[in-house]
Amino acid sequence: MNLSSRFACGFLNFSIPLFILLSLLAQTTLAQNSISFEQYTLPNGLKVILHEDRQTPIVAVTMSYHVGSKDEDPTRTGFAHFFEHLLFEGSQNIARGEYMKLVKENGGVLNANTFKDRTFYFEILPSNQLELALWMESERMLHAKIDDKGIETQREVVKEERRQRLENTPYGGLLDETMSRTFSRHPYRRSVIGSMEHLNAAKKEEFYAFYKKFYVPDNAILSIAGDINSKQTKAWIERYFGGIPRGATPMKRIMVKEPIQKKEVRDQVYDNIQLPAVIHSFKTPALGAPEYHAVNLLATLLSEGESSRFQKSIVNSQQKALFVGAYPIAMKEAGVSLMFGIVNMGVEPNQLEESMEREYDRVRTELITQEEYDKLINQVENTFVNSLATVEGIAETLSDYWMYQGDPGMVNKEMDLYRKVTREDIREAARKYLVPSNRTSLYYLPKPKS
Template structure:
């Protein structure tokens, strides 16, 4: 009887928590094409203003890699009404915080302020969109900043070429610009002329290529009026032509070796090209990742780390992107374990997924894990703002902030087996040995 009550209580908790996580929002377009999403949350006196632009590293021209990420830095330099170097000072002086980030597919800027500073956040983002100052001194300054970031995050970071895909993507893509790194090359940035930076801004930083999100303690009607005042006068720009490049399927194993000056422990990786983030199969691959390496009771961790003690750590994840994803499975060798041994062990786990249905117990645990993720997601207005922008821009469906969990709930054990057979095959992958740099190399 106690067990039945406990199960019912747990079910009630998840039902209540899922309901409590419902994110209500309003969305509409301005006449200039700017898509606006408003989310009212009165639980704390804070507000996040975020603008996501549909431009990322994949939109760069050949020989000019790194532009999208460079703008993430450059557009904090100043505007016609914000003096150079004052952006961060203004935010801090008003009790706020701000940041930006870039992927292959989009660039996102945001400020979080006390809610009585909402108008300041809207003004600053409209300034960034309408008339930033793009000059040579700003380009030169941020060029040095980006170089230091590349040295810190990639060149001198252990496993940096795995984390940022610079040692993976060139093998997986032949024509698609996903083959290039988000941070780009310093040679490309050094060679770029000022007029090229101005042209990049003019092409991609228009209201009709952006989504504005305001989330937090707001009055919707007042917020709409402020948005109209600050963003309404900005003129639309010519429609952006989206990247539309199809890669030929990988039909035989790609074998490669990458070296890293910053590591002592070698790693073995299998990498597979997978569908875009909005495809149902991408969700199934997320679940496969959880089966393989989510926690100490996961299959790869339990077998390779705990039982056989051949791996120091294991990993499996689907790096979702708008056009294609990359599914990565890997392990760091324990002691003198050969990479071939790790490869065989990983293949054994893949074979299990391809030939056997996961148990009912595993399936229930999997569903519980994703229910928990849903309950814990969007725990701040800052996170909600980013999620709303992402679902709108990259998935084309803002409602997914509430409905995405239903996709995971609907995935079956049979579907997991089917997707493993569809994508995780030896002839469709990169087999990568990631090694410490030899002393004589």
């Protein structure tokens, strides 16, 4: 079951947003090699990252705006993602329908995705088309343009995306159902794809205000990786982005503090499914915060590989689950460790839940062995190294480090942070976070047949 591809919402449905995997993937570094890059900030506040890799004559151009569903008006859920769709409509100099075509007929691919904290656009092109991609992204930032036809079309497209992802897919609403109960006040509780009602209500004027506020150079990161000449690239960046003015007013974000959870939240959801599922959502530290790495290793321990605790005991030995996994969801202001299991036929959800609880209990009481610890480090490293196999992977990883932790150089530092986590730290993290009072528990149950 590929959960990760379900998390973010995107413009086209044939690419997997890398971002969600970051919590596992991007947190270690290469054993020997380090990733080299340049970083600087234009006078208008645009952050720039350049990574040169001449192996293949292609380039990935990515633009990440620090705006996601958490920044929406609560009566306009889905707005940030809807808006992402509209930014493919064109600009002063790019006619409607031309944006995608321009990239395609120049040998490239493009897409975008939106999640809680940020909206991410990218193009991958033959390296001789770098200037085109920079022009296009600058057009999008400076003077995007849409018409009524574009708004109404994308409104329906987004509603179809919602139906396809959430309503017509078994367990499709899982993340929204879970997050809305996990957070009582923080905007992470809101759905990224939004509600039908809010999507219907979104107005043209509201898009304009949103654009003016968030789509400004001082709220964005341009990250480029591939077959580039750094000097020439910088000159083009200056040419196309240098003259774009900063946002009119300094960005004010409403920071909502989630109250400390005192007791377990339990609920159930009915869906068009055959087999019940059990979800435990634990609140965990934000991306990069202390204990963040220990919590990630905890998730790896529970569900990475056939010998992981969940897999070995619940799936293979007890055979209570068709599937059970641990998914750390990395976000800027708070984290969530999501445990999700589907029962095997004939197994009741409470039986599966008991087994999951026994595994939490075990890691809270017993120290993991040194052998098991070494395994976790190897697993995290292998996954991470593979995520840097492509130029788009590198561009996105560097961009996200800057966005989420204020330093793209974390890419070369974080393995040390992982290795500093001790076996005792992992047990401590389990004692602190993997406890019922910090948990939202949800049973997904088949709708009664009418």
